[in-house]
Amino acid sequence: MSAMRADELEIVEEEDPELNEQQFESRTPWRLAWRRLKKDRVAMVSLGFIVLLILVSLFAPLLTALIGHGPNAQYTTKGLSLSGIPVGPGHNGFLLGTDDQGRDVLSRIIYGSRISLEVGIGATFLALFLGVVVGLFAGYYGGFLDSVLGRFMDILLSFPILLLAIAIVARFGPSLGLLIFVISLFSWPYIGRLVRGQVISLREREFVEAARALGASDLRIMFVEIAPNLIALAVIYATLLIPVNIVTEATLSFLGLGVQPPTASWGNMIAEAQTGDLFTVAWWFLVFPCVALVLTTLAFNLLGDGLRDALDPRYGRSHISAARKVRRAFRLRRTLPEPEPVEAKA
């Protein structure tokens, strides 16, 4: 099997989706996943967008310097019309127009991407850390510890995140650190439950028993044997959690509980556009931050979907086979078998 060359593998993969799992097994898991992901055009476009976004937020100062408008600079003469109305897109060198205070919407969106990614990715990493550790312990030890931690996660999950965020921010005052902390506090149980479920099935595997037979400690089994098998799951769900957390940040900022003006965040830009129904006269002021927000969340969601297919081929296959079973069930009616449709990747 290991003697099979790469180009032969490709052919097999095209021909029979059922067979190729075994062929795929003969390669390192990560390289295989990457190869599957590369075939997924939607996921690759999303990945490209995300990389671009990260570059934009990293080089925000450089970019705004090139544009010539700082994110908080108010261009009261150039950026506002005589009656104080914001300038539309493309006018006076403002590519996406200005807001009610004569600030460049594009520059603010660029700086806002920093906040979104900082909070979205930061909170996700924190949640990932908490979720994996708690899920590992709950799933591995089971019993009383598991029921206590499991209940605790259930309670946190049934809590309305936004409501508690409101409560905590109301009590302690808004700040970026608190924002990341609050968002991760209520998103880690999501990861924790998934990890727990996975660990429960992993701990029964023979390789765990083999480690125990060697005299490995519980911690060693958890972090050396089980944890590497969680990476795929963690990568998939972290990618899907990032957009959720970005939206939570934007929502909190929209409600005035997140990032405080004048610091630009997509959420508070939208809130500013809403005050006094300003967006009815200057739609760009509302629409562009909205578009930035939606494209970003969409890109992460699509990438997460693609990663799930690439890293966990069984997931995608189970749905395909379910669809097949349905067709088989309903084919009873027909006398002639219908041709098996090609299972194309969406």
Next chain:
Amino acid sequence: MTVAGGGATSRAEGTDELLLDVDDVVKHFPVSGGALDRSHAAVKAVDGVSFSLRAGETLGLVGESGCGKSTLARLVTALHPVTSGHVRFKGQDITSLNRRQLRPLRRSMQMVFQDPYGSLNPRRRVGSILSDPFSVHEHLSRAEVRRRVQELMARVGLSPEHYNRFPSEFSGGQRQRIGIARSLALRPSLIVCDEPVSALDVSIQAQILNLLEDLQAEFMLTYIFIAHDLSVVRHVSNRIAVMYLGKLVETGPTEEIYLSSRHPYTASLLSAVPVADRAFRSERRERIILTGDVPSPVDPPSGCRFHPRCPKAQALCAVQEPVLERKPGDFDGHLTACHFPVVAGEALANASRQTTAVSGSGPAEAVNP
């Protein structure tokens, strides 16, 4: 008393040193029937098993799937705690030890698992998997660990350059070699092989069995070799123990069991073995086909557990449990738990047909297809 042995074998018979002494071990797994279920049912996986093993010996443990042989393996290697009974390893009772106290013992007591796919972590490289024994038990430099791992790989017939590969890049037989290398790493005195070849192709089985035999000679290993297939066990074992529903029904020297088994269950297992060996063909009895399914270990039959399926069963068998003892005319060390042991030349196949009519259960089933 003379040393047991139903015939001269080329294999080492083992020394006089008692390595392992299993004394009436019991393992019950509680059955949880939900919160409303108040009954305290338990799967009686192993229900009072005793045997001992001398250094250098190979004990073949045979039985149908679900008879408790894998559980017994895990009790012997202290992977599961026993419900009652004792396991003494080199004179030390390991059933009362905690994990910390067990750790030094793990070095000399290892296990090879059945499933070469499940027993190797799919997300770790082979080199890393094989360095586990050293990182758990010894403090060696990275270079030294690498040298030892590659030495091990070479010893079990893998190329040391494949150090950085993932398990999925190896075939089943190669994976089982990795599993054997891992168990061998710390130079143990006892290796429990839990059906090490049953997941492999027949052509590869022989290679693995030969490897195990070579290693035994080289490192003075003692094996407990578990299988559901008597033909595999015959090649490697000095002694055989046959298990049925959590109990030993017959144990004795390999050739003795093959030539003159006394328990009807053993006889039926043997009759299912395809015989290629001319020497045995003359001895081959008519095929005995057992009826019915293996009863549930939650609620095993009364008396002799084999009686509902036994072609020789009589009223006594349902009432009184037979003791594992030496039957008249047998060598010392050949023990059978049966009220009405098989005598040479007896035709069990006919008796089996009678019980089919009596029990009236489903289609007749072969024990070992």
Next chain:
Amino acid sequence: MIRLIVRRLLYLVIVLVIITFLTYVVFFAGNPNNLAARFAGRDAGPAEIRDAAIRLGLNHGFWYQYWHYLVGLLHGNFGLDFQNAVSINSEIARAFPVTASLVVGSVILWLLIGIPIGIMSATHPRTLRDRASTTFALTFLSVPNFVLGLLLLLVFYYYLTRAGLSWFPAAGYVPLTQSPVQWLVHMILPWISLALIQAAIYTRLIRGSLLDVLGEDFIRTARAKGLSRRTVIYKHGVRAALTPVITQLGIDIGTLLAGAFVTEKVFGLTGLGQLALNAIGNEDLPVVAAVVVLAASFIVIMNTVVDILYAVLDPRVRLA
């Protein structure tokens, strides 16, 4: 069955105690002088602050205060408003119907959109219709509801009105008792903005769940028995596929309520969310605490109801 209900209810009580406790700690544990000073007003002297502290019960120990608060809650008393010194109960009574209309209406709408599309998508897997519904789901999944709400306002209120079609009002709330038609007209856009996103999630959920169910043996048996495709899907398949959806519904009540609070801000509806946000602006902590306790309790109670309902619907759960 009864055991299950009792256990669930017991769990409910424990969670409610935890919620009130956490809320109390977050909001009221701290320096009593600060709280009293805030209550007494900006120009209060030391004597007035002391009076206020006594009125608030701040001179007692922490556990006594918490107990007092809990007893008050049990009597349906949320305490006094810092800002206006009026009873919080009356403010909540005013805001509650707004949030309730929003939540109930959008749940109905979201199920009306989500279930049929999900069923269609599952019964025609990998067709154009399925692809279309997948696209619909992924798009709306990625749109935060305040963005959707504002865009709806921009298009349906502003552009339509400017085009001379004033079908939709800008914002505000008209009580149902005052004018049912106006109530409906004012609620349509908020409902849509809340329901579309959730509906997107539910189409995926129902699709997956129904696909799994339709792949099971009992469905093939039903077909083999000679039942029509329609009967099999609707009588056997959908019923079985809806059970996990009901569980999810319980979980989503929280998301929905939070979404309702945001939607209230977008559409200028004076519901519980607006009440809480205004209170935060005024640093009026008891009001925020009251809304948090109320909403969290509502969510937990809904979850319990769903759990019990689930057990009634799915016989397998009853044994566990």
